[in-house]
Amino acid sequence: MGSINISSEEDSYTGISNNFIEYYMTDANGDFVKLYLYLAMLCSAKRDISLSDIADHLNCTENDVCRGIRYWIREDVLRLVYNGRERNEVRGIVLLSLKRPNDTLSSELKLVDFKKALSGDRKADALLEAEAADIKAVSDMDDSEEETETASPKAPRKKQPAPAELNEKLNDKEIHDLITEATAYCNRELSQKELNSLIYIKDQLQFSFDLAEYLLEYCAEIKKTSFNYIEKVARNWYEEGITTREEASEYSNKYLTLYGRILKTLGITSRYTPAPIEKKYIDTWTREYDFSEAIIIEACNRAIEKKPNNANFPYVNGILENWYKEGVKSFKDISQLDDSHRKKTEAKSAPVSSRKDPDKLKQLEQYYLQENYDS
Numbered sequence: 001m002g003s004i005n006i007s008s009e010e011d012s013y014t015g016i017s018n019n020f021i022e023y024y025m026t027d028a029n030g031d032f033v034k035l036y037l038y039l040a041m042l043c044s045a046k047r048d049i050s051l052s053d054i055a056d057h058l059n060c061t062e063n064d065v066c067r068g069i070r071y072w073i074r075e076d077v078l079r080l081v082y083n084g085r086e087r088n089e090v091r092g093i094v095l096l097s098l099k100r101p102n103d104t105l106s107s108e109l110k111l112v113d114f115k116k117a118l119s120g121d122r123k124a125d126a127l128l129e130a131e132a133a134d135i136k137a138v139s140d141m142d143d144s145e146e147e148t149e150t151a152s153p154k155a156p157r158k159k160q161p162a163p164a165e166l167n168e169k170l171n172d173k174e175i176h177d178l179i180t181e182a183t184a185y186c187n188r189e190l191s192q193k194e195l196n197s198l199i200y201i202k203d204q205l206q207f208s209f210d211l212a213e214y215l216l217e218y219c220a221e222i223k224k225t226s227f228n229y230i231e232k233v234a235r236n237w238y239e240e241g242i243t244t245r246e247e248a249s250e251y252s253n254k255y256l257t258l259y260g261r262i263l264k265t266l267g268i269t270s271r272y273t274p275a276p277i278e279k280k281y282i283d284t285w286t287r288e289y290d291f292s293e294a295i296i297i298e299a300c301n302r303a304i305e306k307k308p309n310n311a312n313f314p315y316v317n318g319i320l321e322n323w324y325k326e327g328v329k330s331f332k333d334i335s336q337l338d339d340s341h342r343k344k345t346e347a348k349s350a351p352v353s354s355r356k357d358p359d360k361l362k363q364l365e366q367y368y369l370q371e372n373y374d375s
Contacts, residue, residue, distance in 0.1 A: 014044040019098040024077060026158065026193070030228075034058055035068040036077065043095055063310070069093070155235035158200045169199050174209045178202065181213060185220035186227075194227040201234045211237075214245040218252055258282065258293050265300040266311055281313045289324045296320065298334070 081092035
């Protein structure tokens with residue numbers, strides 16, 4: 001098929017940076033891409049809009065919108081405009097000029113609770129502020145640890161190979177064999193974008209043939225053959241320092257399944273792996289508190305029951321931290337804590353007459369006995 005011309009009868013257009021399409025879009029969650037496109041349209045139309053209106057249009061929650069905005073801020077795609085010196089009141093969003101991956105992305109990272117800022121509510125919400133502080137602390141820690149030899153490396157941004165380089169890679173025996181296996185596992189011929197992802201995993205992430213082969217096996221086994229997902233798993237393994245099939249197998253069996261179940265229980269379905277601060281919480285629950293998966297999921301379920309529209313990791317952590325301090329090891333221990341809490345609640349809410357001092361009751365009894373004797 002020869003070259004074709006693309007045209008439109010529509011007069012109204014939204015301009016999207018080619019750098020966004022080529023370099024930023026491919027790494028982002030689909031919901032985050034939809035958010036950026038909608039913000040670009042609003043910018044083009046010069047329309048003001050509320051956070052709730054954005055959520056309604058995209059058929060998602062306001063928290064989902066906040067997560068998307070924070071993601072694009074971290075990627076130096078957006079920045080927030082504040083109301084004068086008031087740092088807790090956001091008045092606008094700026095779509096930044098996008099740079100190629102080999103340029104320096106150096107704008108200052110500003111993490112805020114976007115939902116709270118847009119609402120104009122100046123009252124402190126301790127839980128949300130603690131969560132934002134944790135995110136900032138982890139971000140600062142990650143930045144400082146990049147300078148140390150023991151820090152976990154951040155997955156490099158994917159580079160698109162030039163045509164000559166691509167032909168050279170496709171003639172490499174190991175990549176050729178991986179393409180054959182990927183075609184079989186995915187049950188389709190790979191697109192150019194998928195070939196680029198496979199080359200990225202093999203060359204830039206420096207996966208051995210054995211590790212890359214296990215990656216394809218694992219994703220096919222859990223029926224996730226989208227290369228967007230495969231690449232996300234590969235990036236996660238790279239950042240976890242996984243270099244062998246054995247390490248990947250142990251990690252996927254122990255953690256990825258747990259991560260997925262926790263996210264699903266909390267109603268987070270837009271991504272497959274936790275954010276760094278979320279992973280820090282989960283690692284604390286499993287490694288420091290030594291809780292089983294069943295107990296962690298029980299805490300998640302209780303968080304959903306208490307806060308069905310806003311159950312988050314800090315709230316779940318509060319439940320598990322309390323259980324840890326109370327020495328919980330099993331569901332029997334949880335049941336005993338529940339019974340104790342219920343009895344205390346019932347005692348506090350019982351009528352005053354049922355909680356009279358036994359000495360006073362005895363005095364009252366003696367009084368009536370004396371009265372009967374005297375008469």
